Amino acid sequence: MKKLIFFILFSSLITSIALARSTGCKEGNCENGYGKWVYTDKTTYEGEWVATKKHGQGTETWPNGYIYKGEFKESQWSGIGILFFPDGSTYEGEWANGFMNGEGTFTWSDGKQKKGIWKNGSLQE
Amino acid sequence: MEVSKNRFKTLSEPVKQFGGLVGIIILIFLTFFVLNNIFGEGDELVAKMKIEEERIAEERKLNKLISSLPSGVLVSFDGTDNFKLSDELYEAVCKATKLIPQRAIMGANFLNFRAHEIYTINGNKIDETFVKWDDEKNKCFAGFVVSGNNVGVDETVKVSGEALSFLSTGIDTRVYFIKNF
Numbered sequence: 001m002k003k004l005i006f007f008i009l010f011s012s013l014i015t016s017i018a019l020a021r022s023t024g025c026k027e028g029n030c031e032n033g034y035g036k037w038v039y040t041d042k043t044t045y046e047g048e049w050v051a052t053k054k055h056g057q058g059t060e061t062w063p064n065g066y067i068y069k070g071e072f073k074e075s076q077w078s079g080i081g082i083l084f085f086p087d088g089s090t091y092e093g094e095w096a097n098g099f100m101n102g103e104g105t106f107t108w109s110d111g112k113q114k115k116g117i118w119k120n121g122s123l124q125e
Numbered sequence: 126m127e128v129s130k131n132r133f134k135t136l137s138e139p140v141k142q143f144g145g146l147v148g149i150i151i152l153i154f155l156t157f158f159v160l161n162n163i164f165g166e167g168d169e170l171v172a173k174m175k176i177e178e179e180r181i182a183e184e185r186k187l188n189k190l191i192s193s194l195p196s197g198v199l200v201s202f203d204g205t206d207n208f209k210l211s212d213e214l215y216e217a218v219c220k221a222t223k224l225i226p227q228r229a230i231m232g233a234n235f236l237n238f239r240a241h242e243i244y245t246i247n248g249n250k251i252d253e254t255f256v257k258w259d260d261e262k263n264k265c266f267a268g269f270v271v272s273g274n275n276v277g278v279d280e281t282v283k284v285s286g287e288a289l290s291f292l293s294t295g296i297d298t299r300v301y302f303i304k305n306f
Contacts, residue, residue, distance in 0.1 A: 041228065064228045064301040065198070065205075065290065083235070086302040087289055088204050099238060106306070109204070120238035 047072065070095065093118065187221035191298055194218070198301060200290040201265075207290070216258055218291050219265030224299040225254045226292070230269055233284050233303040240271050240282040247273040256288060256300055267300045
């Protein structure tokens with residue numbers, strides 16, 4: 001029984017160490033400067049950091065295929081950027097507070113496009 | 126009556142015993158018939174058991190399928206390096222999938238700001254998720270329901286779209302991309 005408890009505790013420790021080593025700031029400077037951060041769900045951000053926040057130009061890649069390349073402000077997608085959806089659709093244009101806000105073009109994977117002013121992810125007709 | 130009694134007395138012992146045996150059997154059948162009518166569900170129970178057996182068989186078939194899939198992202202569309210599902214596999218994976226991870230929900234919320242707001246206010250809580258195969262459209266649909274109080278107003282928002290990619294972990298499959306645009 002003691003051996004089993006020891007084995008479980010030891011396994012948990014090894015797993016925690018392995019997880020801790022595979023997440024966090026993996027390259028560069030993730031406080032002020034340029035660095036790459038890996039999240040526990042394998043989302044990665046590589047780009048500029050200011051006061052430990054994503055700020056400036058960067059690329060955020062989600063494990064399920066969403067990729068945002070562009071400007072960040074206070075860790076949010078804000079400014080000019082392009083979002084690639086997993087199926088190949090894209091939105092290129094202005095962002096604010098993590099949403100499509102401002103002028104932009106949505107292009108479906110089949111080439112169909114919608115261009116205009118967007119507000120919180122919706123095209124204003 | 127007296128004549129009948131006399132006739133019974135004149136019967137031989139084996140005939141009497143056989144008659145008794147038949148009587149007991151009839152009595153047992155009648156008892157079970159009455160009990161079954163009072164407490165039993167009869168055909169309904171048999172039908173339920175058949176449905177349950179079919180469900181277990183289907184689940185076993187799906188589990189076998191999941192364990193045979195490669196681990197990683199499975200997609201139903203062209204243009205990626207990920208494992209491309211055949212039409213048959215796409216349907217089977219859809220029917221076997223129950224989970225929708227956070228990133229898939231966050232991705233769908235890009236096109237639904239109200240859902241995003243409620244989701245964020247409620248600490249990423251989801252009321253309900255669903256993954257359904259649509260026989261008419263021959264497509265897999267997935268979605269979720271969020272509800273909560275948003276600026277003093279109780280709101281419920283349902284987000285749904287086509288489930289176009291999945292994650293196979295080797296143990297289960299999860300919806301990885303909901304196309305709601």
